[in-house]
Amino acid sequence: MFDTSILYGLLGIVLAGLGLHAAILQRDVLRRILAINILGVGVFLVFIANAYKGPDAAADAVPHALVLTGIVVAVAATALALALLRALNAHQEDADRE
């Protein structure tokens, strides 16, 4: 049996794999931050795909709550990473000017 939840689950695994690959191999920090976000989305998708319990049953609410929490954490982490990157670039520009 092949239903959409398996499709979403597989998609999540593919996204997580792509994100992991880029996060390890990319040198550019901005790209790595994006890659980690994609990795996170992949993991969230695996979580959510798992909430589907068939066409007649209600979806499991726990993964939704977990993923919402996860998104908040991911946004905070991305904001911190971008702020640090900006601070680093500002230092770089100062150094270039001197």
Add this chain to the structure above:
Amino acid sequence: MNEAMALTIGLPLLGALAATVWPRRSRCIGILTLLGSGASVTWLFALVMRHGEAWQALGGWQTGLSIALHADALSSLMLMLTALVALAVSVYAIRYFRAQPDTSRFWPLWLLLVAALNGLFLSADLFNLYVTLELLGLSAVALTALGGKRESIRAALRYLLVGLLGSMGYLAGVAILYAAFGTLDMRQVGAQIGVDPASEMALLLMTAGLLLKTALFPLHFWLPAAHSNAPAPVSAALSALVVKAGFYLVLRLWSEVFPQAISAPGAMLIGALGCAAILWGSWQALQAQRLKLLAAYSTVAQLGYLFVGLMLLQLTPAGPQRELVFGAVILMALTHGFAKSSLFLAIGVVQQHAGHDRIAQLDGTAQRLPATTFAIALAGVALIGLPPSGAFLGKWQLLSASLAHGQWLLVLVMGIGSLLAAAYVFRVLGHAFGNAAFASRPVNVASEEWPALALGMFATLVLGLGSGWLWTFIEVAA
């Protein structure tokens, strides 16, 4: 039933908010909050001592839906370590940040870090552990960047990205466990774990993620830069507490959730990496030109001992022998926590007085800063594992367990590790006691020097002489 657990997490969290709202009072708020949460940790400790463990389901929801809090011997000892080290680090931080204009940024982040640590040690829910792990990582990264120098920001950014990768690995494991077993409660998951692909995949992902955060060789590459570029009080907390949180989680998952799924080769691999960490970390510490880098590499090495202990724990069948190894691992973790925070605080004092931390130019430090030099020596005794420090007894138990398993190589590695540790400690002390070209008057600043001394005393004397009691406590709580 008991509010001690909620207070232990809630007080520092509220303190962090209050310190954000009233930045001018942040120092006072910080110390008071940590005293308060220290008191509730003591309360919780007494409860665990009497009842063996403590449970609480937040909000009164039934298990499975609620966020459960749980305290046993292991978590209450880690909480006590956190409370004592946090208090000493805070007293020193007041002094350390006096010269800097924006000390108000330190306190909210610092209290948030303590709240995250306390939450992590008390969570019995796999997803809640992920949240506390991320909170811990974010506050630790922000504290690392506090110095504002280019190197510290670069180290913080790398620390953040590595930490995020690690927690994503952990979260992927949690997703698999939830899909397979339909629960996030540690005990319920632990009861259903078996030798099946889902359990093994989850074990692999979660362990790999946590090892990255705990900086086990060869995943330690981010640690020396992050720990040596942070301000001294932050370095102390990072080395003593934050990496221990990752190890605590590995220890808990391995001994309570996954024991069925772990194969002997898996345990041997962790032990082999631990051995490599001991040798490589100690060797790098011996080569280090700067004191802070030496301390950071020494952390890499000391974490190796903990993972060797984890392997021995996995190989030992349940029984009194296993309890001994379990106690030894905890004792090593606690001793390192106190010793390394003492060392980093003492290095902070030396650095601020000498203006640098280059080991080769430290001659005469013993004349100028006698108390701080003594603190470095005390911490060194615990790092080498000389009696009467707690590490001596811990290592003794690990050695006898290795002999019982016929693991001669481990004995050799631990012996070489201890000799290398003695070499790097005496290299520092040798310079510190060297003759200065001109003698200056000794400096004694109590508030600056006693936190390091007290922590060093705790590692060397209290944990060493009182360690028999530790095993009784573990036994009572088991």
